[in-house]
Amino acid sequence: MLSRKANCRRRAHHKCKRPIVRQRTAKQLKRFDDTLVPCQIDSAVRLKNHIQPYFRGDQMVNVLVVYYSRTGNTKAMAEIIAEAAGKEGAQVRLKEVADASNDDLIWADGILIGSPVYFGQPASDIKRFIDDSISVRKQLENKVGAAFVSSGHRAGGRETTIMALLQSFIVHGMVVCGDPISTGGHYGAVASGTPDDRSSQECRGLAKKVVALATKLQST
Numbered sequence: 001m002l003s004r005k006a007n008c009r010r011r012a013h014h015k016c017k018r019p020i021v022r023q024r025t026a027k028q029l030k031r032f033d034d035t036l037v038p039c040q041i042d043s044a045v046r047l048k049n050h051i052q053p054y055f056r057g058d059q060m061v062n063v064l065v066v067y068y069s070r071t072g073n074t075k076a077m078a079e080i081i082a083e084a085a086g087k088e089g090a091q092v093r094l095k096e097v098a099d100a101s102n103d104d105l106i107w108a109d110g111i112l113i114g115s116p117v118y119f120g121q122p123a124s125d126i127k128r129f130i131d132d133s134i135s136v137r138k139q140l141e142n143k144v145g146a147a148f149v150s151s152g153h154r155a156g157g158r159e160t161t162i163m164a165l166l167q168s169f170i171v172h173g174m175v176v177c178g179d180p181i182s183t184g185g186h187y188g189a190v191a192s193g194t195p196d197d198r199s200s201q202e203c204r205g206l207a208k209k210v211v212a213l214a215t216k217l218q219s220t
């Protein structure tokens with residue numbers, strides 16, 4: 001903890017016009033370096049206050065991002081989602097469906113499944129993964145589920161594919177999460193081929209909403 005005098009010296013040195021941070025606030029930042037100048041402490045407090053709601057006590061919300069991708073488009077969406085969920089403070093597992101298991105589903109508080117559109121439906125690898133989840137029935141109840149898909153054509157069956165994925169969440173008794181109004185406000189994140197800026201934004205928005213919803217559900 002810096003003395004008030006030391007704080008003043010640092011403030012003058014860095015020409016920082018912000019008021020000196022209150023002692024109580026600085027105390028809450030025990031794990032931050034004592035050598036932070038006041039304006040840095042202020043930013044750190046804001047960062048911590050932003051992240052705090054996404055923690056259950058000391059434990060992070062777990063998010064599983066599982067996908068199938070033959071030519072890389074759905075994979076690109078999955079990576080954007082995983083990164084965004086991590087930035088929201090979640091602990092993330094990003095898995096190709098071949099490497100994912102029921103244990104991953106049980107571990108997760110929020111589950112995002114991604115598939116290319118194949119004949120207006122999810123790819124068979126994803127369907128098999130969902131079918132195999134029958135053995136963990138009941139154990140996925142009240143987890144958050146969301147979907148993202150990549151199609152070749154705008155009207156090639158994105159919504160039918162997303163709905164098929166969301167249906168499986170409903171059957172598991174999960175809480176289905178659509179994409180937020182700020183990024184489209186419909187069934188989930190979609191892309192035509194490689195995700196463009198708009199699709200990437202949808203992916204980030206969906207990830208953020210899943211983390212926020214899973215956090216809320218955990219705390220109830």
Ligand SMILES: Cc1cc2nc3c(=O)[nH]c(=O)nc-3n(C[C@H](O)[C@H](O)[C@H](O)COP(=O)(O)O)c2cc1C
Nearest residue numbers: 069070071072073074116117119120151152153156
């Ligand atoms: C077997 C097969 C079926 C497909 N069916 C559709 C379809 O019904 N509608 C559509 O828009 N695109 C369809 N496509 C195109 C893919 O959905 C599209 O290329 C997608 O971006 C591929 O995702 P990926 O790169 O993650 O594999 C199909 C592709 C394949 C290989």
